[in-house]
Amino acid sequence: MKNFKSILTAIIIAFVFTSCSDNEKPVIKPVASQTIENLAAPASGHGGKYTGAFAKFSFKEGKVVTGDNWDIAFRATEIIVNGGEKGKVLEDIDRTGQASLAIVNGTFASVKEVPTNASFKQDTTTALAIPTGSNNGWYSYAGPPTHAINPIAGKVIVVKTIEGNYVKMEILSYYKDKDASNPANGRHYTFNYVYNPNVGDKSFQ
């Protein structure tokens, strides 16, 4: 609820701000913070040997898409980017775009623009842009008895989309309704993101 309120406030402020400047300057579209809850990323198999379809996500659309207009895609703990080569994971899919991403250390709020030293990567046949495995990429695995997958604190994923827009995202949970108590809730992503609708604009404010 609190999140929702702050998002709403941000949208309103952004909206008011842009409406004022409508007449004089070229149109700058508002940067907005969004939250995606319970994005289902099902898969078959266990322990890094996953198969099945990816859940493809478009930041421009703000939702799961079925066509080739995806930026990143999820399958269990694997996250791929629509750029580079396929082949690292099982039943991999074609990369149709030139998207790339960088993992930046910091809090979500502290990443106010794309850092100048951010190293953007695409997927390759030997490594994903977000490396798989515990403590290598975006998550850590707690092991027995909980077997929980926890997003590593302080990891912000900065994506350059297929159309050249910049997005920052922070994964908050891998479990449906953020409830990690039942492993069956797994493979559901909740994340915050900020999408800058102005192509090439590196600001997230």
Add this chain to the structure above:
Amino acid sequence: MFLNRVLKLGLGLMSIAVFSQEKVEIIKDSIKENNLDEVVVTATRTKRQLSSLPMPVTLVSKEQIQKSGSVRLRDIILEQTGIVMVSDFGGSEGVQMQGIAADYTLIMIDGVPLVGRVSGNIDLSRLTVNNIKQIEIVKGPSSSLYGSEAMGGVINIITEQPKEGQFKGAFHVLTRGGARNELDINTNIVSKKNKFGIIAGINLNSSGGFDLSPEEPTNKTTNPHQNFTGNLKLSYDFSDKITAEISNRLFTQNIFVGENKNEVTDFNINAKVRHEISSKWELDYQFYATEYKTESIFNGETSLFDRSLYRPEIKAKYNFENSNIIAGVGGNYDALERSFFNGRKNFEAHYIFGQYDFNPIDKMNIVVGFRYDTSNKYQSAFSPKLSANYKFNNWITAKASVGKGFKVPDFRQLFFNFRNTNGGYVVLGTQTIHELYPNVAGIDRVQKELKPESSIGYNFGFQLKPLSNLGVNINLFRNDFTDLIDTFDTQLNPSDLDLNNGTRTFSYRNIAEVYTQGIEVEFNYRLNNNIKLLGGYQFLDTGNKEEEALIKKGEVFFRRTPTSPSEQLTLSNYYGLANRSKHTGNFKVFYENFEYDFSANIRGIYRSEYALFDTNNSRGIIDKYDNFVSDNLQLNMSIEKTFFELMNVQFGIDNLLNEEGLDNKQLFSNNDTVLRLGRTYYTRIQFNF
């Protein structure tokens, strides 16, 4: 409701106290004498009056042990200021002193060490308090006298010494019920006649164990056990100048794990000859041997652990008019044979030590000492120590000491050969890995000879006696540890080591730097001849220096809840090391009624909240927002009546408030270490002859 009852009991005791005031004039003097009689040997390896020592020392008397209803060393140690019993996941338990883990505290009987640590812990329940004269606890590094492991300090159990013409004995049976059952049967005799002394004792202790989480019946918290301790000390005075003593202790224990039986055997023999050559010269020859062996069956396989130590030592003392020098030389021959080792492994080490104890002026005492240990398997260690006190006047004395401590790498860190290929990892000791793969690429990342872990400890405080019946000790401490040994991923290529692809190889290295610091305050107050109050408090602050450096660099992030946005960790939110409570304290009231020959006491032990591990994904670093085990207050009480100076009957309740820590189950599931044993009741009947 409950408090009411306690209060009534308290008032009852008080009123009895008032009644029995008159009779005690005579006894008053003997109490004063007792205070003067407080002689300890651990701090300087010579007899010294407790109050004259320049370093922090605690003495626990036989009387206090008896009145507290303690039958195992563990029971009495956990009630001491600044000492916390910490439970490990494997079910073992160890002492933490000045915030320093159990691995770094030496446990001794009559100045020689016990061996056989499980996860770094010496099980204090292994030791019966039968035949103990007193327990001496020296805080701060004592490696200058005792060598390895004496970094945080030493706990030394002093056994009884018979006096000429003495013959006494005791027999007791203690039964305990409630949250845990226990039976302790003990008998001993102390005698000395015609220069021949004998102390003999037998102790039997058993318990059905207990399970703090009965909803998970597969693993009991503590398994049922049955043990036997036999001790025999023989001494003979050849002349006024030459005395000899041989002391043996045998401990055997069966632990019942489901269908299986695990066996523990612990044996020590300590032979000493003392020769007073002149009024100035004294020589002590000592030979000590000990073996600790366990055979346990797990999943149908027998696993063995067989540790032994032989130590010959010669010590000389030279007395000047107002000072003395001691010097000694000795050897340690350690061996360990265990599962996951390639055969039997040996350490050979030799040492020399010296100490000068002098009073440059009347009001000042200085003790300066050093020890040098050298070995064939690890780098040598030099441990100096300097302590001094200054007596300002009759009621205020300042004390300061600084010393180095060290702990040699343990056998596991050098010789482990543990392969969990299904789990995808192997752990190899530094010597093992160099022996098996001397030429593999990247082997230089593993240092074959580990450095001993080392520390510097500072203690500074005051000893106050503002009133004749009030004593206060204040001590500030700081311990800096370097080169702590930790596991690390060697990142050696698995195919070079003939291991499956993806297998990670771990070994050990000197890496961590941690500190502990704080203040300890203790007081003892004799309200009147019947009531004595004791109390203690410790504030503790700990930290890992690398963790602090990472936080300063801004590289550590955390989440307040598992799914809230990440935040940057600042030093103000840093908590420090696991298992450390910031506040610990105890308060004890001892009441004695001389008219009706009975005594009563109530003792409270408090420990504030502490963290077990990082629960919010901040790179293993513990911060304020991690899950904490809640604070805990344990109240114990006992009453004792003596009949005809022949028989004592004692009744006691431990954990009166039945504090079980059940609220911790929410945050830490499947973890018995966060739970406490509930209320237990015991009765002891003792015959003295």
